[in-house]
Amino acid sequence: MKASPPLLDVRDLAVAFDTDGGTVHAVNGVSYALREGETLGIVGESGSGKSVHVLAMLGLVPRPPGRITGGQVYFSGSDLLALPERRLRRVRGPEIGMVFQDPMSSLNPAMTVAAQVAEPLRLHCGLDASSARARARDLLDLVRIPDAARRLDHYPHEFSGGQRQRVMIAIGLACRPKLLIADEATTALDVTVQAEIVALVQELKREIGMAIIWITHDLGVVAGIADTVQVMYAGRIVERGPVDAVFSDPRNAYTLGLLRSLPDLSRGRAGRQRLRQIEGSPPDMRHPPPGDPFAPRNPYATPRCRAEAPPLAQVRGSVPGHLAAAWYDLPARLADGAGR
Amino acid sequence: MRPVKPEPLLSVRNLSKHYPLRHWWGGRSAVFRAVEDVSFDIAPGETLGLVGESGSGKSTIGRAVTMLNPPSTGTVAFEGTDLASLPAREMRRMRRRIQVIFQDPYAALNPRMSAGAYVAEPFRLHRPDMGGAESRDAVAALFQRVGLDPRFAGRYPHQFSGGQRQRLCIARAIALKPSFIVADEPIAALDVSIQAQVVNLLQDLQEELGLSYLFISHDLRMVRYLCHRVAVLRRGRIVELADSDTLYEDPRHPYTRALLGAVPVPDPAAERARLRATREAPAAAIPEAGPLEEVGPGHWVARAAHV
Numbered sequence: 171m172k173a174s175p176p177l178l179d180v181r182d183l184a185v186a187f188d189t190d191g192g193t194v195h196a197v198n199g200v201s202y203a204l205r206e207g208e209t210l211g212i213v214g215e216s217g218s219g220k221s222v223h224v225l226a227m228l229g230l231v232p233r234p235p236g237r238i239t240g241g242q243v244y245f246s247g248s249d250l251l252a253l254p255e256r257r258l259r260r261v262r263g264p265e266i267g268m269v270f271q272d273p274m275s276s277l278n279p280a281m282t283v284a285a286q287v288a289e290p291l292r293l294h295c296g297l298d299a300s301s302a303r304a305r306a307r308d309l310l311d312l313v314r315i316p317d318a319a320r321r322l323d324h325y326p327h328e329f330s331g332g333q334r335q336r337v338m339i340a341i342g343l344a345c346r347p348k349l350l351i352a353d354e355a356t357t358a359l360d361v362t363v364q365a366e367i368v369a370l371v372q373e374l375k376r377e378i379g380m381a382i383i384w385i386t387h388d389l390g391v392v393a394g395i396a397d398t399v400q401v402m403y404a405g406r407i408v409e410r411g412p413v414d415a416v417f418s419d420p421r422n423a424y425t426l427g428l429l430r431s432l433p434d435l436s437r438g439r440a441g442r443q444r445l446r447q448i449e450g451s452p453p454d455m456r457h458p459p460p461g462d463p464f465a466p467r468n469p470y471a472t473p474r475c476r477a478e479a480p481p482l483a484q485v486r487g488s489v490p491g492h493l494a495a496a497w498y499d500l501p502a503r504l505a506d507g508a509g510r
Numbered sequence: 511m512r513p514v515k516p517e518p519l520l521s522v523r524n525l526s527k528h529y530p531l532r533h534w535w536g537g538r539s540a541v542f543r544a545v546e547d548v549s550f551d552i553a554p555g556e557t558l559g560l561v562g563e564s565g566s567g568k569s570t571i572g573r574a575v576t577m578l579n580p581p582s583t584g585t586v587a588f589e590g591t592d593l594a595s596l597p598a599r600e601m602r603r604m605r606r607r608i609q610v611i612f613q614d615p616y617a618a619l620n621p622r623m624s625a626g627a628y629v630a631e632p633f634r635l636h637r638p639d640m641g642g643a644e645s646r647d648a649v650a651a652l653f654q655r656v657g658l659d660p661r662f663a664g665r666y667p668h669q670f671s672g673g674q675r676q677r678l679c680i681a682r683a684i685a686l687k688p689s690f691i692v693a694d695e696p697i698a699a700l701d702v703s704i705q706a707q708v709v710n711l712l713q714d715l716q717e718e719l720g721l722s723y724l725f726i727s728h729d730l731r732m733v734r735y736l737c738h739r740v741a742v743l744r745r746g747r748i749v750e751l752a753d754s755d756t757l758y759e760d761p762r763h764p765y766t767r768a769l770l771g772a773v774p775v776p777d778p779a780a781e782r783a784r785l786r787a788t789r790e791a792p793a794a795a796i797p798e799a800g801p802l803e804e805v806g807p808g809h810w811v812a813r814a815a816h817v
Contacts, residue, residue: 215701216672331564360563361728365772369789387702390774394781413778424703431706432776433735438755442735444713447706451671467703 175247176203177348177381183241185219185226185405188234192456197223198405199240201482206348209375209382211396211413213389213428217452219405220385221353227251228266228351229258246348264294267342267380269335271354276338277326283310283337284322290344309340312377313370332363336370346378353385368395389428393417398491401425404453404463407482411492421485421494421501423468424448462497470503518551519690519722520575525549525584527570527746544570545581545746554689555716557723559737559754561730561769567746568726572692575724576608577601588690606636609683613695615675619667625678626663629653632685652681656711673704677711684715694726705729709736730773734758739808742766747799752809762811764794 185197197219204210214220225231227243227250243250250261262268270276278286287309288302297305303322310318313336315329326334335355342350352371356364368391375382386392392399393413400410401424409422420426427448450467453459459466465475480495494500527545545567552558560568573579575586577593586593588608596604612618619628626649633645640648650660656677667675676696683691693712697705709732715721727733733740734754741751742765750763761767771788775781800815 215703361730362563362768362772365774365788368774369785372785388774389702389776390781393776393778394774394785417776417778428702429776431703433731435731435734435758435773435775437734438759439738440755445706445710445735447710448703449707451673452701452703 174206176244177206177208177246178204179242179244180223180227181242181244183223183226183243184239185222185231186237186239188237189456194455195458196405196455197226198458200402200405200407201241202400202407202410204349204381204383207375207379207381209384209395209397211392211399212383212385212402213387213392213399214402215387215452217404217455218402220402223405224351224353224383224385228262228268229253229255230262260294263290263347264345265347265349267344267347267350269338269342269350269352269355271357277334279326282323282325283329287322287337287340287344290341295345305344306340309344310337312343312374313337313340315340330363332359332366335359335363335367339367339370339374343374343378343380347380349381349383351383351385354387355384356391357386357388364391371395389417389432401428404455404458406463406479406495407493408464408496409494410482411485411494412489415489415492419485419488419492419501421488421492422464422496423470423498423500424464425494426500427467462495470498470500472498517553519554519556519589520552520724521585521587521590522551522571522575523549523585523587525571525574525581525586527567527574527579528582543746545574548584548743548746548748550741550748550751552690552722552724554722555720556739557716557725557737559733559740560724560726560743561728561733561740562743563728563769565745566743568743569694570746571743572610572694572724572726576610576692578610606632606686607688607690609686609688609691611676611679611683611691611693611696613698615672615679615699616667618679619675621667623666624663625658625665625667625670626653628667628678629663629681629685632682636686648685649681652685655684655715656681657707671704672700673707676700676704676708680708680711680715684719684721687719688721690722690724692724692726695728696725697729697732698727705732712736730770742769744796744799747812748802748810749799749812750810751802752806756806756809760806760809762805762809763799765796765799768794768796 181201183197183200187194187196200223212220226238238251284303284306287306291297291302291305307318307322315321315333315336356367372395396413399413399416401408403424409416409425420429430446431448433445448467453463461477462475462480465471474497480497482493482495485492485494525545525548528541528543531540531542562568574581580594629652630645630649633640649663653660658677697708725737737754740754740757741748744765750766761770775784797814799812801813802810803813805811
């Protein structure tokens, strides 16, 4: 099978912010590729660079204080980082749809939903006002907003939180993008509403076939929808690979720590153990620790981890494409009983 | 019939919180029933979980039982004393025993007060007899107890991480040796790698100090882990209340089932199967909650209301 060129090819992306307290190295050499139709789940905590690297590739990091200090991001063949803003605007929306965490602050409270869903259609797809409105109604239908024709003329505050996020998805999908980026799109929503949104995105993916980058801190959501999972820490990818391989056989200690710190929903109170917490705090990215940034919190760290940052490399003995950044051999360390 | 256990620390009966709704040009007034006829007990050393979606009234109950926002009707008895009828002076004394931890530790902290002064504030307010040295020692011990370096007492809130800030709030909450703490979404704003630390700390403190918690959370996974009993709230009413194993293994109310069925599982094969099953099964209709009925020992389920 000859591999077709990837839809998105991120190469050595680095982003820094100049603050009063010093330079924050938010993204430090992130490289990965995304196939057409692939769903990539990116997991990490605040400060991991998971959101910032996406904003940077879309030209949405404010400069100053932000600076892209290196790298290329090829999307359908052209380097997004080299495109002028005018050209980038024709990529954001029509080719790459975006859905963010808080729909209330992303939607304009003074514009009807119809106007906001129709805007990208008129600007980017060249539709006139009446066909844009008809298409906006179809889109609200698509995202399962009941009584779409009537609700077109409602304002955002007249929708529930889950419905507003559906509207955002409708806007994100308006021009049938090849890639949809959802950044903590369900984090602010209740668990049953989150389930509805996840199911909706899954259905739309089957209908439209777009690729998805789903950024979240919820390992459960990623487990269900992602083909590939990518774990980020301190502005780097620390592990990535097919979702089944990474969840069943994690090779980076941070990935393992995240998976182990979750209590088991099916386990009763009898015989339960203390939660296996990850010690310490995420690093201050103004003064990242030398070497592997997770080393100070890692019970499996070796002296080399504290001196030298490990490269992201193919895991020996796992499936192709399962990559981890670790100097230590995690399964061997676990078998030795290191770090409890 | 109401869920009752012998000698509770906190006993809440028929608690309601109503807000007047007035149309902006006057006219007919109505009430918004944020919480309606809620009753539960919390035993000494027990953790009761309160789960439900945003707007279900979880936080309103937390604020009502601590009298931060007193209930419209109903009683809140703490060790047999009805808090709502307590004179202000007496309530102030009672506050030593009842503490609250909030979701956003940064908002709870005063940015211009050092961490040490923040943790010492309860001593200044409630223990004027305490000398400076005694207070400093007590603060150092509290820092140590919650896993913070006492040398950080001179630092300011912005110099701490989110998890450390929540530890500061917990240190202050336990300063006066309370017996009851309302924890309102205490881990929701924290990074995943920090949540387990704070939950472990809350659990250690409970064992050491014999604390009771009202743990308000939308994290159903943590609730099962931490709570002895769980009450499920919907539209201001309890729809189901049981010990946590019973509730999670044998949920009876359709709303509890919907809620538990929506929790994603961090196991790819299991989670894909769960998504497939949800796609194929039609969602059950959820009736409005009426009075609670005991379906098993200590397991209470709301009957469908007769509309």
